[in-house]
Amino acid sequence: MAKGTRTRSRILIAAVETACTNGFNGLNLQPLADRVGLTKSGLYAHFRSKEALQLAALEHAAGLFQLSVVAPAKTAPAGLPRLRGVFERWLEWPVGAGLPGHCPLFAAAVEFDVEEGPVRERLMRLFRDFREVLEQLVASSVRHGHLAPGTVPRQLVHELVALRYAHHWGLDFMREAATAERTRAAFTALIGRGHSIG
Template structure:
């Protein structure tokens, strides 16, 4: 069914400072729900109930279910970047930064085990469903992959990794460790999954390090992986 048009008053309120604050509240509720029930579990009506607003009030901020899903993907990506990527920029580039990126990523995935990861659950829901939601999800994941590959390339530029190392291949392998943690910890209830992922990351670094033990003295195996 085609949704009713937004009224001028509702649209104006959505653009105001109060409207932006209300939108943030709705978006936070939507993201919380999507982490547990997936993007397909979202609806205007559900959020109206959760936020104790009218459907028209929610609709003023998100004109369709698809628009809502895309907004949730972008908000998840914003928070992911703030927690995983941005803190790593304060670390010297090269292997030190790459290790912090991986550790931040692993910590976020571990914290999400009780709920879920939009990147992973969204892939299951939309990997074979062309459309705007899938496009938004692909764009966000591609953006993160590009950042990770750039961190690997900087490690190459700094001489921390051997020149023949393939940044795309290393990104693929590192991403695979995160997916394995999500699978083993959530499905199999394996408490040792994060430790094994750290050990896997250390092996990748050792295999491609420019010199035995790594090219930078600040780069050392994760304590948790050694324990």
């Protein structure tokens, strides 16, 4: 039982790439099967439903995210440098992970705004977990004296999420190259001011 796992992996890679451009609801079986050189039913045998495929693809994307955004943070010194590193990699992780198009997770967040189900649930937990990571990085930065004491992590993280969203919008939808520097300028300004409100 080795080949099955291998093709399954190939499917998941193609699925995440597809989700980057077409979304998770655009994860249609026929085109995806063509991409990996399978028949629709051959592909379908690996996942017993489209939802299962979406979930598996989401899980795979989450793994990539963890690998290319969170994991490398260990190398940077604790506190603000580490936070900055995570934020920086977060900004460009689709490129860094070799993914085409935009961030699949943000796209999915819009797709599943109203649609209920396990995919939405899983996605929400992913976001919550990453937000937790960010909040702890902020708290650590405060402890190291890199951020103003009295900073409310959740509030600052809310604004970091905001910046990431605007980055997504500016780069992927508006297609303005100047977006990157604006986002970075905003980040610099953000960590430079106090965060006792909230």
